[in-house]
Amino acid sequence: MAIIVDENTKLIVQGITGKEGRFHTKLMLDYGTKIVAGVTPGKGGTDVFGIPVYDSVEEAKNAHPEANTSIIFVPARFAADAVYEAIDAGIKTIVVITEHIPVHDAMKFVNYGKSKGVTIIGPNCPGVITPGKAKVGIMPGHIFTPGHVGIVSRSGTLTYEIAYAMTKAGIGQSTAVGIGGDPVIGTSFIEALQMFEEDPETEAIVMVGEIGGDMEERAAKMIEEGKITKPAVAFIAGRTAPPGKRMGHAGAIIMMGTGTAEGKIKALESVGVKVAKTPMEIPDLLKQVLKK
Amino acid sequence: MAIIVDENTKLIVQGITGKEGRFHTKLMLDYGTKIVAGVTPGKGGTDVFGIPVYDSVEEAKNAHPEANTSIIFVPARFAADAVYEAIDAGIKTIVVITEHIPVHDAMKFVNYGKSKGVTIIGPNCPGVITPGKAKVGIMPGHIFTPGHVGIVSRSGTLTYEIAYAMTKAGIGQSTAVGIGGDPVIGTSFIEALQMFEEDPETEAIVMVGEIGGDMEERAAKMIEEGKITKPAVAFIAGRTAPPGKRMGHAGAIIMMGTGTAEGKIKALESVGVKVAKTPMEIPDLLKQVLKK
Amino acid sequence: MKLFEFEAKEILKKHGVKVPRSVLLEKGEKNPLEKIKAAGLEPPIVVKSQVLVAGRGKAGGIKIAKTWEEAEKLIAELFEKPIKGLKPRYLLIEEAIPHEKELYASIIIDRSERKPVILASQFGGMDIEQIAKEKPESIVRMYVDPFLGLKAYQARKIGKMIGLKGKILNSFASFLIGLYDVFMEYDADLAESNPLAVTEDGVIPLDARLIIDDNSIYKHPDISERNLEDTGEYTEWEIKARKMGLAFVELDGDIGIIGNGAGLTMTTMDLVYLYGGKPANFLDIGGGASKELVKTAVKFLIDLPRTKKIFMNIFGGITRCDEVARGIVAALEELGGSPKPLVIRLSGTNEEEGRKILQENGIDAYTDPIEAVQKVVSL
Amino acid sequence: MKLFEFEAKEILKKHGVKVPRSVLLEKGEKNPLEKIKAAGLEPPIVVKSQVLVAGRGKAGGIKIAKTWEEAEKLIAELFEKPIKGLKPRYLLIEEAIPHEKELYASIIIDRSERKPVILASQFGGMDIEQIAKEKPESIVRMYVDPFLGLKAYQARKIGKMIGLKGKILNSFASFLIGLYDVFMEYDADLAESNPLAVTEDGVIPLDARLIIDDNSIYKHPDISERNLEDTGEYTEWEIKARKMGLAFVELDGDIGIIGNGAGLTMTTMDLVYLYGGKPANFLDIGGGASKELVKTAVKFLIDLPRTKKIFMNIFGGITRCDEVARGIVAALEELGGSPKPLVIRLSGTNEEEGRKILQENGIDAYTDPIEAVQKVVSL
Secondary structure, three states, rough: OOOOOOOOOOOOEEEOHHHHHHHHHHHHHOOOOOOEEEEOOOOOOOOOOOOEEEHHHHHHHHHHOOEEEEEEEEOHHHHHHHHHHHHOOOOOOEEEEEOOHHHHHHHHHHHHHHHOOOOOEEOOOOEEEEEEOEEEEEEOOHHOOOEEEEEEEEHHHHHHHHHHHHHOOOEEEEEEEEOOOOOOOOOOOHHHHHHHHOOOOOOOOEEEEOOOOOOOHHHHHHHHHOOOOOOOOEEOOOOOOOOOOOOOOOOOOEEEOOOOHHHHHHHHHHHOOOEEEOHHHHHHHHHHHHOO | OOOOOOOOOOOEOOOOOOOHHHHHHHHHHHHOEEEEEEEOOOOOOEEOOEEEEEHHHHHHHHOOOOOOOOEOOOOOOHHHHHHHHHOOOOOOOEOOOOOOHHHHHHHHHHHHHOOOEEEEEEEOOOEEEEOOOOEEEOHHHHOEEEEEEEEEEEEEEHHHHHHHHHHHOOOOOEEEOOOOOOOOOOOOOOOOHHHHHHOOOOOEEEEEEEEOOOOHHHHHHHHHHHOOOOOEEEEEOOOOOOOOOOOOOOOOOOOOOOOOHHEEEEHHHHHEEEEEEEHHHHHHHHHHHHHH | EOOHHHHHHHHHHHOOOOOOEEEHHHHHHHOOOHHHHHHHOOOOEEEEOOOOOOOOOOOOOEEEEHHHHHHHHHHHHHHHOOHHHHHHHHEEEOOOOOEEEEEEEEEEOOOOOOOOEEEEOOOOOHHHHHHHHHHHHHHHEEEEEOOOOOOHHHHHHHHOOOOOOOOHHHHHHHHHHHHHHHHHHHOEEEEEEEEEEEEOOOEEEOOOOOEEEEHHHOOOOOOOOOOHHHOOOOOOHHHHHHHHHOOEOOOOOOOEEEEEOOHHHHHHHHHHHOOOOOEEEEEEOOOOOOOOHHHHHHHHHHHHOOOOOOEEEEEEEEOOHHHHHHHHHHHHHHHHOOOEEEEEEEOOOOOHHHHHHHHHHHOOOOOOOHHHHHHHOOO | EEOHHHHHHHHHHHHHOOOOOEEEEOOOOOOOOHHHHHHHHHEEEEEEOOOOOOOOOOOOOEEOOHHHHHHHHHHHHHHHHHHHOOOOOEEEHHHHEOOEEEEEEEEEOOOOOEEEEEEOOOOOOOOOHHHHHHHHHOOOEEEOOOOOOOEEEEEEEEEEEEOOOHHHHHHHHHHHHHHHHHHHHHHHHEEEEEEEEEEEEEEEOOEEEEEHHHHHHHHHOOOOOHHHHOOOOOOOHHHHHHHOEEEEEEOOOOOOEEEOOHHHHHHHHHHHOOOOOOOOOOOOOOOOOHHHHHHHHHHHHHHOOOOOEEEEEEOOOOOOHHHHHHHHHHHHHHHHHOOOOOOOOEOOOOOHHHHHHHHEEEOOOOOOOOHHHHHHHHH
């Protein structure tokens, strides 16, 4: 099972001939991800590491009807169009790596995707990995290991740090989802939590949050309402971030006094979620909740 | 039964305080139509012929939850907004009388209505009458009489002429639908035909067409494909209309050689539909097909 | 409302579409060549008569000048040359665009789908009717969701379907998105480029047409109203009628037609023809016509030179027969009786009262339209 | 990117929103009063300092002149008066608008709903945080479907919910639709009017704010880039950093922070604080940083006066530890050794190689971030 991607994932890489697309195609192939086709308008007929390239997602999908997932490395100006193209071609899971996509563009394609029943991850995200099965993203594969703890995270490198600490402590991951650091993203914290709740292979969940927005507070509410019953632990970055300043991620900003780390930590602790003070504490907290 | 409107119709009149809205509210009330509310922004709290007026469809619907149908007399510039308002308030049948609505506006609200499962009649139409039960439109009620022949028409006065001839010949109508003379309308010829096909009270159908578009040709195709099995007769106006000129209706124009009366008549006759040479022949043709 | 080529191209340009470099000359321009030079253009240049009729090229309204002398001569010539009866007020002077191929692209609203539809063909230069006749399989159609708009990938797909690739394909896709944006923003009935030239650098519209929905003109204050005389769409009497607020179309027969409602009026024309007459016109007084409007309509048809007799077919629904009768009486009073025979059919709302008003003024009216039409044809 | 008030109002005006009559004065204007008279304005007029900081009014940046003498004096005064440290380049001179009431209206994108949300309150004039605190029940929210847009009936509903009616309600609805159109067309993060004045004739924005999504600026060639110095958002060193392409935020501590990835960098700040230190900044070198970028970042933090020591926390994912090490070595070579203590944690991709490069140059690196942070705090 796992969530979003697994051994049944048949991937199309949009923007496969670009520098980033090519580089990560190689790394995903090395990891064992089943990539069936690449798309770059105007480059149809060529290939990248043996993967056939098409001019459009529709053509790729016609030639490889088993394709069910797409990862997008297309530059920001063309990324929204690439998402619509994938949706309209019937792709049901789309991972948008591209950063700097205008928020209005993301808002529109996320709404459109929802109306078509499509799962969009990102934009501006590291992607999704189900260790040992499929890596659809740019995370370093070797730091993850198969297991039963789901990770949902707003931050890339921080996820790697935590996953690595877990792996070293002998705690594997069912799936790790980097949902992205932009203000508007396709799959929110609580939607990813819901997926983990429904996944039989996931026994506990690590939530990696940061300042900005109210996704963590909403997650706490879901737990309070009994919608999430699996044990969860959390880490929230940005306790020392000043208000009104964007901390790297477009979405990481404390505005109008909301979105502080303190508020998020308080909300989570009030519903019984243990919040780690450092990323290194996560494995210990997980051992505590998994013991119960 | 009948189609679109009947004894269960509970009507909201949008634009009730305008000259036309007020006038036809009176005539519809006189006919026996159940009007539950009127709407004119800014005139909430007043009344028209005893019908309470509200500032919005939502308020009208809250006060009269039984309301299920709306008729729109709002001026062209504000009519599209009135349609969206009715759709969003949960009204499922909307009759748009207003003429001169920009085609792009109509295109958009018709698409939106379809996505919400709403039946829109018009714009630029005389409305719908189910004789003896409800009149939701501007047609003179007294020329219609209850019966079992459905009329679907692109033209107002011509419908009256035909209905009157039928009434005088003792042939009553199940429902008469004026679908409107604009290029883009909510319910097309073939959609109205389909409704009559499914209506147990309708035994035969009169199609009143005119030059422009290909709705009549599509109707012929439906009959050929066996989708319409009830006997149908037709009259097509505009045999003598020159190409490239709009004949009063925005939609009545022969363009690029398509949409001629000859083409439509030929298409209908080729699938066995009797096409009257004059409106006065319709009752005779009906008697022939009903006898069978 | 049809826009002039130069207006359509100006709008396209504002929406990021590359169009040929050009300069507009108005009739009476003192130093046309100076103005052209100042715009940075030099021969070969194209001199294009700005008239709103179709088939301008074939009618000699578009010429290429290879030298300044030729340009001067052609400019003088085209300002004076009527194209299908219309002399231009403007000439558009454009750089000549060397090109390999001509495409066709247009956008209209599809009535059945209720969506914008893009039509494209690799055979531009001839009109769409001709393409549809000679190369029907070359015409590519794509519907667009009006809320989502035309996506780049869709535009590329259309381009690929008409055989484009590489740089030309991308240029065509950008062009189509610009054309679509204009189509939607301006509530267009038609946005068209034909021919759309394929050059080494990409596509560029040699001609551009834009027809704006008359009902939406109020939304577009940047578009100036047409003089009806300039459109080439209307006869002299149609222009008169429009200025009087009458829905009137001139035909080539001699029996004047007045009806209420477009369908009934067309049917009245058809009946006249069916019984051996020839209608002179279409004139719809619409629903709920006032006495004044009826009077205006009757007088107008009596004035219309081509009418020998007049047939008025009224079925009163919203329109009240008494009001119509009063209008007829008023018209005849002003004229001191009708110089042309007038046959009237009056039926429906307030029929009796209307008939009475007519009778009091010595005018008969039929109830049955067939009897009435037989009468008018026989006169 | 924040727009100046006069830019925001200019855009609103183009979209049919009525704004106060005004004239813009640039610093050095010779005859300001003449220019104001030429624009048809006369006292009482409002003189408004065009600076991009919040709380302009309270800081004395908005004044009313009742006479020409007063106007002259205030104009000279405000051009020289720094508002929160910024002197204006422009003053906006507006007609004074007598009004009965001040409203609040804004549009932002709601992250959870992923839709534009309209916020309105009948208590304008104070900022939204204050309204949220003092009159939370007065704030009305409405989500808008981004494909369908804001309908007039929805705009009227919002107006009614904040207590408006009649002519004022319709005027408010039109204003809101104009504001929404601008919000969508300009990819705005925020479109706001506060206060929005209620006059006898309708509503009119006394102030207007527009913040454009930085990632969408390329779509809007009509918007001119801000000088970072004019925005009031950045410190001197933040401006330097942005010009060098560094994602840097200045804080008030003394331990310089470099991390890769925003989350990890924030976490590094948090760890420093947790172990008793005070971070001097946030500096994220992002994913896959090059040797050059690392070098630039290290040198920048050494230059930054407020740092006493520097902590670099790298977890190599896409970022390669060897590349980072090379960047550090290059920086120190250029500087001839670090004048400030540098503590490095290096883990992940190519960790061994990176560590080796550092060791060859006599630099130690930690594997464990906790040990590293304890070290840097203890120095």
